[in-house]
Amino acid sequence: MSRKTAREEFFKLLFEAELNEVDATEVLEDFISRDDFKLSKAGQEFLERYANGVTENKAEIQRTIDENMTGWTLDRIGNVERTLLKFATYELLKEDVGYEIVINEIVELAKKYGEEKSHEFINGVLAKIVNK
Template sequence: MSRREIREQIFKMLFRVEFYTQEELPEQIELFKEDLENISPADLLYIENKITKIKEVLDTIDEAVNEAAEKWKTSRMAKVDLTIIRLAVYEMRYDEEIPVSVAINEAVELAKKFGTDESAGFVNGILAKLV
């Protein structure tokens, strides 16, 4: 799998965090893994580890986003946009392997693919304030 495809899978799994309790997440992860076809064990491990790491700092990420987003709070953001922003902020602040510009560009691409017509601009604007 390419990095972009892996990032997309991380986004899809992270999106589920908004809709399930902590107790339900292990089952959701297992269901998610069943849906993935032809994924290498290494890629699957990378996805699982990254999701775990993001969840560990989710409150800190949300605080930063709430500070940067004028007139917007994470509780009011579209769940797709919020999930993309969370993933990008994690990559920008905690993943030294990914350059900030790549994290932002990939987030904008995810927003174009999964969000509304306004999502790419909104995501880019929030992330630009967090650089």
């Protein structure tokens, strides 16, 4: 299992949590138990660590995003964009992953799942976060 695959699965988990307006930890067990779920033990551990991390650092993540968006708030942007920004911000703030990798993979997910210009918006917000 690649880290890229695990990131895409975490995006799906976090997206589901956003749609249901619950914490990522609340959908984790059900998400992992689904028949179509095919991540290794390491992949499951990745999802658990990230779900717990996003949940535990929710206020800091939201504050960081809000401080780096101009003319927008999290409740005014789409679910895909909000989910990707929360995911990337958590990873930038709390995980030991190079910012280039984080931004590249999140932008790729935005191109796949978001609107036509989503990746540009997300890239801009994340660039501001990194530059601070």
